[in-house]
Amino acid sequence: MAKNSSEVKRTALEEKTKIFLWGMTAGRCEICNKLLYIDSKFGDTANFAENAHIHAVGKNGPRHVDEMSKEEINKIENLMLLCAEHHHLIDTKPENYPDNTLIECKKHHEERIRKITEIQDDASCKIVTFFSNIDNVEIFSAEMLLKRAVVKANLYPRQDAPISLDEGSQTRYIPTKENLVEKANELEYQIKQAFNGIVKKNEVIAIFSLAPQPLLFKLGTLISDQLNVQVFQCHREGEKWSWPENEFTRIKYLIKKTCDKSEETVAMVIDLSAQIIDNRVTVVLGDECTIFHLTIESPNRLFVKNKKIQDDFVKSFRSLMEQIKNEYPNADKIHVFPAMPNSLAIRAGMDIMPKVDLPIVIYDVLSAGNEFTETIEIGG
Template sequence: MSTTTISSMNKYLLWVRSAGRCQYIGCNKELHTDILTKKRFNQSYIAHIVADQPDGPRGDKIRSPLLANDIDNLMLLCDSHHRLIDKIEVSAHSEPILLEMKREHEERIRNVTSIHPDKKSFIVSYNANIGDNTPNVTYPYISNFLLPDYFPSQDSSIDLGVVNSLNKDSDPDFWEIEIKNLKRKFDRYLLPRIKSGEINHISLFGFAPIPLLIRLGVLMNDILTVDVRQKRRVPDTWVFDQDIETEYIYGGKLRSANLIALKIELSGDITDDRIKKVLGEDVSIYSIRIDNPNNDFVKSRKQIKDFGNKVKHVLNDLKKKHGQDVVLHLFPAMPVALAVELGRVWMPKADMTLKIYDQNSNLGGFIEALSLKHE
C-alpha cells in the first residue's frame, strides 16, 4: 500500500494528462461521473508503476523512493484496474507494460486536444453489396481514423448505404435499385445539411461496386470539401501517409471508330479483348494506368488529387479528338477513393456522357452498370 503523499501539483498534472480517464489500456472510463447515477465524484486511484516501497508491486530498493512522487511513474486508474495491477495480476503487469499503457493513453489525449476547433468533419459512410460480400463500415470503427487530422462533428455517421441488402450485383435490377437508394438517401440525409451550411467538411468511407462510387462522387461534386478515405490492407488502416507521388500514364491510339473506350487500369490490367467482347472490334481504346497495377497502392491524399487532375486532362483530350457528343465507354479497375474522385471531377455540362461498366464474373465479364449523361 502506498505511503507517499503525492504533491497536489502532480495530482493535477496527472488528471490533466489522463483527461480524467482510466489509463489502463482499453478502459478509458471516466473517473469523475458515475456511469449509472450520473453523480459526479472522484472515483480515481493514483497508482505507482514502480511502488513507492521496495516490497510493493514492482518495487525496488533504490528506485522506489526516487520515483515515489514522480509524475512519469504515476497512473490514474479506476478501482478495478488499480486492484488488477497491484493485487490480482501483479506479475502480468510489469513496469514496461504499464509505462506503455500510460504513454499510449497520454499521447492519444494530446492528439485529441491539440486539434484546432474548426477541424470538425462529418463522417459519411456508403456500403453496397460487392458480389456475395456485404461490407459494413461502422461508426465506432471508422471514427478512430479521423484523428489527428479531424475529429467527428457528431457521434454517428451519415449512412448512405443499405446494410444487409438482399440485392446482388448480378440481379437484373441491382443497379437501378441501388442508384435510386443512394440518391434518395443523399437528398434526404445529406443535401439539406450541405445547402444550409451546417456541413462544410465530409470524411467519406465507402465499400461498394466501382460504378456506384463514381455516381456518389458526382453527387458530392468538387465544390464541397470531401476527404475521401481509402482502406489499405497493409497496414490495416484508413489513415493516409505523407504525400506520395504516383505517375498515371495515359495512352491510346486514335482510330476512325464510332466507339471510344477508356480503360482505368490501376487495380489490375484490362486486356483489349475484354473491351471488344462488349463493344465489338470497331472501337478506339484508351487507357489510364500505372506501372504495376494493384489494389493497395493509394496511400496519400496527393495520389487522389493527382489522379483527379489526370482524369480532367484525359476527358479534355478525348473531347478534342472525338467531340463532346460522343459517348465514352468507361471500364474501371480502380481503388475506392479514386472512383469517387473520378465522379467528383466529371462535369455534366462540360464533359461527354459516360457509360460505365462493371466486371461481374457471374455474368461473364463486363456488363453495363450506369450512365452519367452530358447535359
C-alpha cells in the same frame, strides 16, 4: 539523495498532482481508454478513477525500486490514471506488466490526448459512410476505426455516430443493371436527405465507402468537388482506413491509346487495381472502337497510401477526359471500364462535371463469366 526503501512510506498525493494527471489523461484509463467519470451502464457521474504507481511505494509492492525517493515515487512520471480493473490487474500480475510496458502505455495515451486536443475547431468533420454489397461489413464500418482514421488525418468527428447513406435501404443488391440503377437513385435520395438536413455546405466531410464501382462513381458525382470532402482509402495492410504514417510515395499514372478505330465509340479503361485487356472491351463495344487506358506500371490494390496519390490521379483523369472530348468531337459519350481502388472511383466521380463533360457510361462485372456489363450513365 534517495532515501532507503524502509524510510519511504505511503503519503497522500498532492492535489495539484492529481488534477494534473486528470488533465493529461482526459479522465480516461491509460490502458483501456474507459471514461472514468461516467457509469457505463446507468450514465451516472462519479469519480471511478484510481491513481496507480508504476513503481510501488512499498518495498514489497509491484515494480518497487529501492533507489527511488518518496518524491520520485509520487511524481507525475510515475503515476497512471486507471480504472479499477486495470489497476488490480497490473498490481496482481506485475510479471506480465513490467515498468517499461506501463511507461509506454502512459506515453502513448497522453500523447494521443494531447494530439487530439490540439486539433482546432475548424478541423472538425462529419463522417459519412456508404457500404453496399460488402461481406462482413462490420469489419469495415466499425465506428472506432473510422474515428481513429479521421483523428490521424488531423480532423475530429463532430457527431457521435456516422451518417450512414445505406441505412434503411429498401433495395437489396442484385448484380443487374436494373438493380444498380435503382440503387443509384436511392443513393441520390439519401444524400439529398442527409446533406439538406444534417451536413452544412462549409463543413468538412470524411467519406468512407465500399461498394460496386458504378455506385462509387455515382457517390462522387453526388458529393461533387464543390464541398470540402476528404475521401479515405480502405487498406489491406495495417489499419483499415488510417493513412500510413510517414508514407510519401508518389505514383506515375500512364495514359495509353491501344486502339484507334472509331471517331464515335471511345472507351476509357481505368485499370489500376488489375489489368484489363482490350478484348474484354471489344467483346462489349465491338471491334470498331477507340480505347484509352489510364493505368500504372504494375496495377495493384495496395498503392493508394496517401492523399497526394489521389490528387495525382484526379489530374490524370481530368487530362484524359479533356483529351477525349477535344480529339473525338463526334463521340457522344465515354464508355468507362474501371478496376480501381475505392477512393479513386469516388474522386473520379467528384471530378466529373455533368454539364460540361461528355456523359459517361460505367461498366461492371456482374456475372461469374468475368464479362463487363453496361450499368449506369452519369451526365447527359
